[in-house]
Amino acid sequence: MGGATVAKLIAQRIALGVLLLLAVSVLIFAGTQILPGDVAQSILGQAATPQALENLRRELGLNDPAYIRYFRWLFGILQGDLGTALSNKRDIATALSGRLANTLFLAACAAVVSVPLAILLGLLAVRYRNGIIDKAISGFALASTSLPEFFIGYLLILVFAVKLQWFPASSTVYDSMSFLQRLQAVVLPATALTLVVLAHMMRMTRAAVLNVMQSAYIETAELKGLSPLKIIRRHAFPNAIAPIINVVMLNLAFLVVGVVVVEVIFVYPGMGQYLVDHVSKRDVPVVQAVGLIFAAVYITLNMVADIAALLANPRLRHPK
Amino acid sequence: MSELDFLSRRVMTGRLSRRDFLGRAAALGVSAAFANTMLSTAAQAQSPVRGGILRAGLQGGESTNSLDPALNLSQVPFNFCKQWGEFLFRLTRDGGLENRIAEDAGPSSDAKTWTMKIRQGVEFHNGKTVTAEDVAATIERHADKNSNSGAFGILGNVDTIKASGNEVVITLKEPDAEFNYLLADYHLLIQPNGGKDNPTSGISAGPYKVTVDEPGIRYGGERFENFWDKEHMGFADQVEIIVMNDPTARMAALQSGQVHFINRVEPKIVDLVKRLPGVSIENVSGKGYYPINMFCDTPPFDNKDLRMALKLAVDREQMLQTILRGYGTVGNDFPVNKAYPLFPEGIEQRVFDPEKAAEFYKKSGHSGSILLRTSDVAFPGAIDAAQLFQQSAAKCGITIEVRREPGDGYWSEVWNKQPFCLSYWGGRATQNQMYTTGYTSNADWNDTRFKNPQMDQMVVASRGELDEEKRKGIYRDMAVLMRDEGGLIVPFFNDFMDAVATNKVGGYNKHVAGELMDGYSLAECWATA
Numbered sequence: 003m004g005g006a007t008v009a010k011l012i013a014q015r016i017a018l019g020v021l022l023l024l025a026v027s028v029l030i031f032a033g034t035q036i037l038p039g040d041v042a043q044s045i046l047g048q049a050a051t052p053q054a055l056e057n058l059r060r061e062l063g064l065n066d067p068a069y070i071r072y073f074r075w076l077f078g079i080l081q082g083d084l085g086t087a088l089s090n091k092r093d094i095a096t097a098l099s100g101r102l103a104n105t106l107f108l109a110a111c112a113a114v115v116s117v118p119l120a121i122l123l124g125l126l127a128v129r130y131r132n133g134i135i136d137k138a139i140s141g142f143a144l145a146s147t148s149l150p151e152f153f154i155g156y157l158l159i160l161v162f163a164v165k166l167q168w169f170p171a172s173s174t175v176y177d178s179m180s181f182l183q184r185l186q187a188v189v190l191p192a193t194a195l196t197l198v199v200l201a202h203m204m205r206m207t208r209a210a211v212l213n214v215m216q217s218a219y220i221e222t223a224e225l226k227g228l229s230p231l232k233i234i235r236r237h238a239f240p241n242a243i244a245p246i247i248n249v250v251m252l253n254l255a256f257l258v259v260g261v262v263v264v265e266v267i268f269v270y271p272g273m274g275q276y277l278v279d280h281v282s283k284r285d286v287p288v289v290q291a292v293g294l295i296f297a298a299v300y301i302t303l304n305m306v307a308d309i310a311a312l313l314a315n316p317r318l319r320h321p322k
Numbered sequence: 323m324s325e326l327d328f329l330s331r332r333v334m335t336g337r338l339s340r341r342d343f344l345g346r347a348a349a350l351g352v353s354a355a356f357a358n359t360m361l362s363t364a365a366q367a368q369s370p371v372r373g374g375i376l377r378a379g380l381q382g383g384e385s386t387n388s389l390d391p392a393l394n395l396s397q398v399p400f401n402f403c404k405q406w407g408e409f410l411f412r413l414t415r416d417g418g419l420e421n422r423i424a425e426d427a428g429p430s431s432d433a434k435t436w437t438m439k440i441r442q443g444v445e446f447h448n449g450k451t452v453t454a455e456d457v458a459a460t461i462e463r464h465a466d467k468n469s470n471s472g473a474f475g476i477l478g479n480v481d482t483i484k485a486s487g488n489e490v491v492i493t494l495k496e497p498d499a500e501f502n503y504l505l506a507d508y509h510l511l512i513q514p515n516g517g518k519d520n521p522t523s524g525i526s527a528g529p530y531k532v533t534v535d536e537p538g539i540r541y542g543g544e545r546f547e548n549f550w551d552k553e554h555m556g557f558a559d560q561v562e563i564i565v566m567n568d569p570t571a572r573m574a575a576l577q578s579g580q581v582h583f584i585n586r587v588e589p590k591i592v593d594l595v596k597r598l599p600g601v602s603i604e605n606v607s608g609k610g611y612y613p614i615n616m617f618c619d620t621p622p623f624d625n626k627d628l629r630m631a632l633k634l635a636v637d638r639e640q641m642l643q644t645i646l647r648g649y650g651t652v653g654n655d656f657p658v659n660k661a662y663p664l665f666p667e668g669i670e671q672r673v674f675d676p677e678k679a680a681e682f683y684k685k686s687g688h689s690g691s692i693l694l695r696t697s698d699v700a701f702p703g704a705i706d707a708a709q710l711f712q713q714s715a716a717k718c719g720i721t722i723e724v725r726r727e728p729g730d731g732y733w734s735e736v737w738n739k740q741p742f743c744l745s746y747w748g749g750r751a752t753q754n755q756m757y758t759t760g761y762t763s764n765a766d767w768n769d770t771r772f773k774n775p776q777m778d779q780m781v782v783a784s785r786g787e788l789d790e791e792k793r794k795g796i797y798r799d800m801a802v803l804m805r806d807e808g809g810l811i812v813p814f815f816n817d818f819m820d821a822v823a824t825n826k827v828g829g830y831n832k833h834v835a836g837e838l839m840d841g842y843s844l845a846e847c848w849a850t851a
Contacts, residue, residue, distance in 0.1 A: 163574055282730065
């Protein structure tokens with residue numbers, strides 16, 4: 003009975019997610035239509051003659067009405083065809099897959115370090131709350147978040163690339179690189195990203211666990227004579243997991259969709275730079291494809307957070 | 323002795339004359355014979371070394387770039403195409419032309435027919451020999467009325483193109499005595515069958531074969547062993563361009579030894595970079611300028627006195643020092659500078675003159691504020707430049723209102739649409755081409771709406787004039803007319819600033835036509851360490 007309810011809830015979430023994605027696709031398409039300027043002009047730049055502009059416009063099929071282009075686009079995507087970039091006539095899916103892999107790799111590296119670290123620091127802060135360790139952890143995390151990411155990035159480059167020369171200053175990665183070489187290339191940007199997202203997750207963990215720590219059953223556990231760390235691990239943390247998962251997912255989404263500044267500073271070939279380049283060239287098919295992927299990542303991660311929160315909540319798992 | 327070493331290197335890089343060197347050596351108590359020996363040692367150290375890899379970290383590459391040379395626009399495609407492409411002609415450091423694939427070329431006596439002899443034995447990367455047909459097809463593709471090539475505009479004068487034997491004959495609609503300069507344009511690299519079959523193949527006859535083509539990320543080339551001009555180019559085994567659009571990232575990559583060259587060093591950090599060991603800053607006065615455009619046919623700028631008042635109200639020297647930290651030269655309200663062949667010398671430099679400006683302003687009868695549009699995409703510092711102009715104009719009693727426009731869409735919505743705005747112009751090969759492109763009545767980009775029959779007539783006359791002295795005279799008259807009547811304010815021409823890791827690179831020798839030795843630094847330098 004309980005299993006069926008959970009399955010139903012999850013199915014609802016997924017259906018909602020798909021519906022949301024469809025709505026987003028309409029928004030993205032509409033948004034790209036009202037961008038000022040024109041693809042042909044942007045491709046040819048300042049040095050374009052009216053004749054050359056007209057030729058290019060006709061070649062790109064920019065003269066069809068918008069709704070026809072929307073459905074053509076949507077059906078293409080459903081069949082796995084993201085189309086061809088207007089500006090350099092490359093297959094978008096091919097170009098994107100490499101970029102997406104790079105972005106996910108960097109995000110994964112940052113996440114592997116930052117998520118456990120943030121939760122661990124958060125729990126430590128709770129264990130030694132209001133003491134010097136708590137203050138030091140919070141102070142460090144807040145300071146690293148308050149500094150803009152480009153500043154942290156430049157600082158890391160200055161110290162570890164220019165002065166010590168331990169890591170390369172630019173993190174360009176390419177296909178022929180081995181896994182270890184890639185790892186070495188992304189150390190600095192992953193560190194910068196870790197510092198950026200650390201505080202949010204750490205503070206949320208701390209607040210959520212502290213909230214639970216006020217409960218009567220924690221007091222019972224204390225009176226039972228359990229050690230403080232065990233109380234946090236066994237009793238407080240599992241009950242605080244839902245808000246923590248939420249904030250972790252939000253930060254993971256940020257690591258995928260919001261890192262364009264770090265990409266530029268470290269010359270990392272990820273999705274952000276790819277999107278910005280194509281926005282400025284009015285390369286609408288690419289902007290639409292990237293926008294849709296970003297939206298999908300965001301919606302999926304939030305959906306996972308929802309479902310995980312559902313599963314983590316005994317009251318939802320075992321309804322009366 | 324280290325000072326002598328230093329001086330002898332300076333002679334080699336062209337910064338100290340031989341005579342000065344001998345004089346300085348004598349002052350240091352060294353005999354002339356010994357000093358001469360030192361010089362030849364330094365010269366040997368300057369002879370090319372084969373092997374290794376040269377890398378450049380460059381601004382101006384996007385993931386939207388294509389290998390199709392017709393679509394070349396920003397700096398990375400510009401630099402990379404010089405590594406794999408071969409051209410008919412190439413600009414030289416003294417403003418002349420070097421024959422490349424065109425072994426010989428000349429106009430008919432009416433300058434309407436140009437005949438080019440194609441160099442024999444030049445090979446494409448795919449093993450095919452470069453023929454007159456390939457050359458003709460290349461020009462045809464870019465000049466075609468359905469073409470979207472960036473060179474379409476400059477080839478508008480082409481009437482017919484014919485290949486016969488090893489000659490290509492081009493007839494023009496109007497005479498043009500400097501047509502060969504247009505063919506040195508960086509879009510016009512020679513491709514098999516003109517690139518008609520496969521424009522993005524990346525095959526030409528340049529010193530490097532394309533091995534890596536990842537737009538917006540990096541490009542790579544390996545030496546083409548059958549390159550026809552191996553003595554002068556293609557010393558490194560491999561060349562690589564890494565796209566680095568962030569100025570600090572470029573600088574860090576150069577400092578940490580990841581790259582040998584970077585472009586577009588920001589004026590504000592030049593003084594800091596100069597202190598770094600093993601790095602030299604090379605400023606090249608290109609032909610690019612940062613104009614303030616006024617539409618000569620739109621009120622209030624249709625009033626010649628108002629235009630003159632605004633021209634006199636610009637404090638050029640202050641702008642040059644503030645915006646470019648002095649790395650540039652002041653402009654004189656016509657679109658050419660000394661980087662052009664046949665530059666008209668001796669035209670009086672216009673300076674900031676509040677009294678005269680106020681006088682002209684009064685004469686114009688205009689009142690109220692004037693709206694000036696600007697954006698940082700016009701050029702770095704364009705917002706500051708507009709504000710400086712606002713302040714200097716205020717001293718002349720002219721009120722300018724500065725509006726900051728969004729950078730996104732500036733070139734399509736503001737430039738060439740609004741009557742008073744800041745802009746950027748890259749140079750053209752010849753003075754004639756510069757005026758033809760922007761300042762004749764029927765020019766494609768007449769962004770000052772300057773429609774002057776006298777100018778049109780002089781542009782045509784100079785184009786057909788085979789006598790250089792006479793052509794220079796016409797150019798001078800054009801410059802004066804533009805300066806006094808035009809809608810163009812040229813506060814300054816900007817320098818390009820490259821930084822080179824001189825401790826690891828030999829053979830750097832700056833070129834007047836553009837950054838990084840006109841794009842040839844990777845092909846013509848060599849790795850020394």
